[in-house]
Amino acid sequence: MAADALSRVFSALADPTRRDMVARLAVADATVGELAEPYDVSVQAVYKHLKVLEDAALVTRAPGPQPRPVHLEAQVFDLATGWLERYRRRAEQRYRRLDDLLRTMPDDADPHPLSEGAPP
Amino acid sequence: MTTTSTRETQIVADPDVPLVRIVREFDAPPEKVFRAHTDPELVVQWLGPRSTTMRVEHYDCRTGGSYRYVHESGGQEYGFHGSFHEVRPSEVIVQTFTFEGMPDGVALERLVVEDLGGRTRLTATSLVDSFEARDAFLASGMDTGVREGYERLDELLGR
Numbered sequence: 001m002a003a004d005a006l007s008r009v010f011s012a013l014a015d016p017t018r019r020d021m022v023a024r025l026a027v028a029d030a031t032v033g034e035l036a037e038p039y040d041v042s043v044q045a046v047y048k049h050l051k052v053l054e055d056a057a058l059v060t061r062a063p064g065p066q067p068r069p070v071h072l073e074a075q076v077f078d079l080a081t082g083w084l085e086r087y088r089r090r091a092e093q094r095y096r097r098l099d100d101l102l103r104t105m106p107d108d109a110d111p112h113p114l115s116e117g118a119p120p
Numbered sequence: 121m122t123t124t125s126t127r128e129t130q131i132v133a134d135p136d137v138p139l140v141r142i143v144r145e146f147d148a149p150p151e152k153v154f155r156a157h158t159d160p161e162l163v164v165q166w167l168g169p170r171s172t173t174m175r176v177e178h179y180d181c182r183t184g185g186s187y188r189y190v191h192e193s194g195g196q197e198y199g200f201h202g203s204f205h206e207v208r209p210s211e212v213i214v215q216t217f218t219f220e221g222m223p224d225g226v227a228l229e230r231l232v233v234e235d236l237g238g239r240t241r242l243t244a245t246s247l248v249d250s251f252e253a254r255d256a257f258l259a260s261g262m263d264t265g266v267r268e269g270y271e272r273l274d275e276l277l278g279r
Contacts, residue, residue, distance in 0.1 A: 097166035
Protein backbone atom coordinates (compact mmCIF):
# COMPACT_ATOMS: atom_id res chain seq x y z
CA MET A 1 0.00 0.00 0.00
CA ALA A 2 1.52 3.32 -1.06
CA ALA A 3 1.87 6.04 1.53
CA ASP A 4 -0.75 8.25 -0.17
CA ALA A 5 -3.26 5.39 -0.23
CA LEU A 6 -2.58 4.81 3.44
CA SER A 7 -3.02 8.54 3.99
CA ARG A 8 -6.48 8.37 2.40
CA VAL A 9 -7.41 5.48 4.68
CA PHE A 10 -6.21 7.31 7.78
CA SER A 11 -7.98 10.54 6.86
CA ALA A 12 -11.15 8.63 5.94
CA LEU A 13 -11.04 7.06 9.40
CA ALA A 14 -10.32 10.40 11.05
CA ASP A 15 -14.01 11.32 11.13
CA PRO A 16 -16.03 9.90 14.05
CA THR A 17 -19.16 9.31 11.93
CA ARG A 18 -17.16 7.42 9.32
CA ARG A 19 -15.41 5.41 12.02
CA ASP A 20 -18.79 4.48 13.40
CA MET A 21 -20.02 3.50 9.94
CA VAL A 22 -16.96 1.30 9.47
CA ALA A 23 -17.52 -0.29 12.87
CA ARG A 24 -21.11 -1.14 11.92
CA LEU A 25 -20.11 -2.41 8.49
CA ALA A 26 -17.58 -4.68 10.18
CA VAL A 27 -20.57 -6.54 11.61
CA ALA A 28 -22.63 -6.76 8.42
CA ASP A 29 -23.25 -5.08 5.05
CA ALA A 30 -25.86 -2.32 5.20
CA THR A 31 -27.80 -0.10 2.80
CA VAL A 32 -27.31 3.65 2.79
CA GLY A 33 -30.70 4.06 4.44
CA GLU A 34 -29.75 1.67 7.23
CA LEU A 35 -26.42 3.42 7.68
CA ALA A 36 -28.11 6.83 7.91
CA GLU A 37 -30.66 5.77 10.54
CA PRO A 38 -28.77 6.39 13.82
CA TYR A 39 -27.31 9.72 12.72
CA ASP A 40 -28.88 13.13 12.93
CA VAL A 41 -27.72 13.94 9.40
CA SER A 42 -29.21 13.92 5.92
CA VAL A 43 -28.91 10.95 3.59
CA GLN A 44 -26.88 13.29 1.36
CA ALA A 45 -24.38 13.75 4.18
CA VAL A 46 -24.12 9.98 4.55
CA TYR A 47 -23.48 9.70 0.81
CA LYS A 48 -20.62 12.20 1.20
CA HIS A 49 -19.09 10.09 3.97
CA LEU A 50 -19.53 6.99 1.81
CA LYS A 51 -17.74 8.70 -1.08
CA VAL A 52 -14.73 9.36 1.17
CA LEU A 53 -14.72 5.75 2.37
CA GLU A 54 -15.04 4.53 -1.24
CA ASP A 55 -12.18 6.76 -2.41
CA ALA A 56 -10.03 5.22 0.30
CA ALA A 57 -11.09 1.76 -0.97
CA LEU A 58 -12.39 0.99 2.50
CA VAL A 59 -15.91 0.21 1.27
CA THR A 60 -17.52 -0.87 -2.00
CA ARG A 61 -21.05 -1.05 -3.28
CA ALA A 62 -22.04 -3.82 -5.63
CA PRO A 63 -23.40 -2.58 -8.98
CA GLY A 64 -27.11 -3.06 -9.59
CA PRO A 65 -30.47 -1.62 -8.62
CA GLN A 66 -30.98 0.35 -5.38
CA PRO A 67 -30.71 -0.28 -2.54
CA ARG A 68 -27.15 -1.47 -3.04
CA PRO A 69 -25.62 -2.73 0.19
CA VAL A 70 -22.35 -1.17 1.34
CA HIS A 71 -19.57 -3.66 1.97
CA LEU A 72 -16.50 -3.10 4.15
CA GLU A 73 -13.23 -4.11 2.50
CA ALA A 74 -11.83 -5.65 5.64
CA GLN A 75 -8.43 -6.36 4.07
CA VAL A 76 -7.80 -2.66 3.43
CA PHE A 77 -8.90 -1.83 6.94
CA ASP A 78 -6.67 -4.55 8.40
CA LEU A 79 -3.70 -3.45 6.30
CA ALA A 80 -3.93 0.12 7.55
CA THR A 81 -4.24 -0.91 11.15
CA GLY A 82 -1.56 -3.54 10.53
CA TRP A 83 1.00 -0.84 9.72
CA LEU A 84 0.27 0.83 12.99
CA GLU A 85 0.59 -2.50 14.76
CA ARG A 86 3.99 -3.16 13.17
CA TYR A 87 5.16 0.28 14.20
CA ARG A 88 3.89 -0.40 17.69
CA ARG A 89 5.75 -3.70 17.81
CA ARG A 90 8.94 -2.00 16.75
CA ALA A 91 8.52 0.45 19.61
CA GLU A 92 7.76 -2.45 21.95
CA GLN A 93 10.91 -4.25 20.85
CA ARG A 94 12.93 -1.09 21.51
CA TYR A 95 11.39 -0.68 24.94
CA ARG A 96 12.05 -4.29 25.85
CA ARG A 97 15.71 -3.55 25.25
CA LEU A 98 15.27 -0.56 27.56
CA ASP A 99 13.61 -2.86 30.14
CA ASP A 100 16.72 -5.06 30.05
CA LEU A 101 18.99 -2.06 30.46
CA LEU A 102 16.96 -0.63 33.35
CA ARG A 103 17.31 -3.93 35.19
CA THR A 104 21.10 -3.82 35.01
CA MET A 105 21.60 -0.07 35.50
CA PRO A 106 22.91 1.08 38.87
CA ASP A 107 20.38 3.12 40.83
CA ASP A 108 22.51 6.16 41.52
CA ALA A 109 25.23 6.44 38.89
CA ASP A 110 25.09 10.20 38.57
CA PRO A 111 21.99 11.81 39.96
CA HIS A 112 22.47 15.12 38.17
CA PRO A 113 24.17 14.41 34.84
CA LEU A 114 22.43 17.39 33.26
CA SER A 115 23.20 20.11 35.80
CA GLU A 116 26.52 20.88 34.21
CA GLY A 117 26.16 23.58 31.60
CA ALA A 118 22.41 23.73 31.98
CA PRO A 119 20.84 27.15 32.48
CA PRO A 120 20.24 28.09 36.11
CA MET B 121 -8.53 7.02 15.56
CA THR B 122 -6.64 3.80 15.23
CA THR B 123 -5.55 2.70 18.64
CA THR B 124 -3.94 -0.58 19.47
CA SER B 125 -3.94 -1.18 23.13
CA THR B 126 -2.38 -3.97 25.11
CA ARG B 127 -0.59 -4.02 28.42
CA GLU B 128 2.51 -3.42 26.34
CA THR B 129 3.26 -0.38 24.20
CA GLN B 130 0.18 1.59 23.26
CA ILE B 131 0.14 3.61 20.06
CA VAL B 132 -2.21 6.26 18.72
CA ALA B 133 -2.23 7.90 15.29
CA ASP B 134 -4.11 11.10 15.94
CA PRO B 135 -6.91 11.94 13.46
CA ASP B 136 -6.72 15.72 13.83
CA VAL B 137 -3.01 16.49 13.85
CA PRO B 138 -0.21 14.56 12.15
CA LEU B 139 1.26 12.90 15.17
CA VAL B 140 1.98 9.49 16.58
CA ARG B 141 1.87 8.93 20.30
CA ILE B 142 3.40 5.98 22.10
CA VAL B 143 2.78 5.19 25.76
CA ARG B 144 4.77 2.60 27.70
CA GLU B 145 5.27 1.82 31.38
CA PHE B 146 8.54 0.72 32.91
CA ASP B 147 9.27 -1.14 36.09
CA ALA B 148 11.89 1.42 37.16
CA PRO B 149 11.87 4.89 38.72
CA PRO B 150 11.67 7.98 36.47
CA GLU B 151 15.28 8.99 37.19
CA LYS B 152 16.55 5.77 35.66
CA VAL B 153 14.26 5.88 32.64
CA PHE B 154 15.30 9.47 32.08
CA ARG B 155 19.00 8.70 32.41
CA ALA B 156 18.65 5.90 29.83
CA HIS B 157 17.51 8.63 27.42
CA THR B 158 20.19 11.22 28.21
CA ASP B 159 23.42 9.25 28.70
CA PRO B 160 24.76 8.30 25.25
CA GLU B 161 26.55 5.24 26.65
CA LEU B 162 23.15 3.97 27.78
CA VAL B 163 21.21 5.19 24.73
CA VAL B 164 23.28 3.06 22.33
CA GLN B 165 22.34 -0.03 24.31
CA TRP B 166 18.66 0.10 23.47
CA LEU B 167 17.68 2.73 20.90
CA GLY B 168 18.84 1.07 17.68
CA PRO B 169 17.53 -2.23 16.34
CA ARG B 170 19.63 -5.21 17.37
CA SER B 171 20.65 -5.86 13.76
CA THR B 172 22.28 -2.44 13.49
CA THR B 173 25.24 -0.85 15.18
CA MET B 174 24.60 2.56 16.63
CA ARG B 175 27.46 5.04 16.60
CA VAL B 176 26.97 8.31 18.47
CA GLU B 177 28.80 11.27 16.92
CA HIS B 178 27.72 13.59 19.70
CA TYR B 179 24.86 13.55 22.17
CA ASP B 180 24.57 16.66 24.30
CA CYS B 181 21.24 16.13 26.01
CA ARG B 182 20.55 19.47 27.67
CA THR B 183 18.42 22.49 26.77
CA GLY B 184 20.05 24.00 23.69
CA GLY B 185 22.17 20.91 23.00
CA SER B 186 22.13 18.69 19.93
CA TYR B 187 22.84 15.15 18.80
CA ARG B 188 23.87 13.13 15.82
CA TYR B 189 24.09 9.37 15.54
CA VAL B 190 24.48 6.83 12.79
CA HIS B 191 22.91 3.40 12.43
CA GLU B 192 25.04 0.94 10.47
CA SER B 193 23.35 -2.02 8.89
CA GLY B 194 24.61 -4.26 6.10
CA GLY B 195 27.31 -1.80 5.03
CA GLN B 196 24.78 1.04 4.86
CA GLU B 197 24.83 4.04 7.13
CA TYR B 198 21.75 5.98 8.19
CA GLY B 199 22.35 9.30 9.92
CA PHE B 200 19.98 11.05 12.29
CA HIS B 201 20.34 14.39 13.99
CA GLY B 202 18.40 16.98 15.92
CA SER B 203 18.37 19.59 18.66
CA PHE B 204 17.37 19.35 22.28
CA HIS B 205 14.89 22.16 22.69
CA GLU B 206 13.99 21.64 26.35
CA VAL B 207 15.40 19.14 28.82
CA ARG B 208 14.14 18.98 32.42
CA PRO B 209 15.58 16.08 34.41
CA SER B 210 13.16 13.25 35.16
CA GLU B 211 10.37 15.25 33.57
CA VAL B 212 10.51 16.13 29.88
CA ILE B 213 12.67 16.13 26.76
CA VAL B 214 11.57 18.17 23.75
CA GLN B 215 13.73 17.55 20.73
CA THR B 216 13.74 17.61 16.95
CA PHE B 217 14.48 14.52 14.87
CA THR B 218 15.65 14.37 11.27
CA PHE B 219 16.51 11.32 9.20
CA GLU B 220 19.33 12.56 6.98
CA GLY B 221 17.97 10.58 4.03
CA MET B 222 15.12 13.11 4.05
CA PRO B 223 16.96 16.24 5.24
CA ASP B 224 14.00 18.61 4.88
CA GLY B 225 11.81 16.43 7.04
CA VAL B 226 11.74 17.06 10.75
CA ALA B 227 9.70 15.66 13.59
CA LEU B 228 9.11 17.50 16.84
CA GLU B 229 9.28 14.96 19.64
CA ARG B 230 8.09 15.34 23.19
CA LEU B 231 9.06 12.76 25.77
CA VAL B 232 7.24 12.98 29.08
CA VAL B 233 8.26 10.89 32.09
CA GLU B 234 5.67 10.37 34.84
CA ASP B 235 6.27 8.91 38.28
CA LEU B 236 3.78 6.13 39.05
CA GLY B 237 5.33 5.45 42.44
CA GLY B 238 8.37 3.34 41.65
CA ARG B 239 7.15 2.67 38.15
CA THR B 240 7.33 5.11 35.25
CA ARG B 241 5.00 6.01 32.43
CA LEU B 242 6.73 7.26 29.31
CA THR B 243 4.70 9.17 26.72
CA ALA B 244 6.52 9.84 23.45
CA THR B 245 4.80 12.08 20.92
CA SER B 246 6.14 12.69 17.41
CA LEU B 247 4.62 15.56 15.45
CA VAL B 248 5.37 16.13 11.79
CA ASP B 249 4.13 18.78 9.35
CA SER B 250 1.72 16.77 7.21
CA PHE B 251 -0.41 13.66 7.38
CA GLU B 252 1.50 12.37 4.38
CA ALA B 253 4.76 12.65 6.32
CA ARG B 254 3.16 11.05 9.37
CA ASP B 255 1.94 8.11 7.37
CA ALA B 256 5.28 7.73 5.63
CA PHE B 257 6.80 7.77 9.11
CA LEU B 258 4.45 4.97 10.16
CA ALA B 259 5.24 3.06 7.00
CA SER B 260 9.00 3.49 7.40
CA GLY B 261 10.80 0.29 8.10
CA MET B 262 8.47 -1.55 5.76
CA ASP B 263 11.28 -1.94 3.23
CA THR B 264 12.99 -5.27 2.71
CA GLY B 265 15.99 -4.46 4.86
CA VAL B 266 13.89 -4.31 7.96
CA ARG B 267 11.49 -7.11 7.15
CA GLU B 268 13.82 -9.76 8.51
CA GLY B 269 13.93 -7.69 11.67
CA TYR B 270 10.21 -8.17 11.96
CA GLU B 271 10.61 -11.90 11.60
CA ARG B 272 13.09 -11.87 14.44
CA LEU B 273 10.73 -9.67 16.36
CA ASP B 274 7.88 -12.08 15.75
CA GLU B 275 10.06 -14.87 17.08
CA LEU B 276 10.91 -12.74 20.06
CA LEU B 277 7.31 -11.85 20.72
CA GLY B 278 6.15 -15.38 20.09
CA ARG B 279 8.13 -16.65 23.03
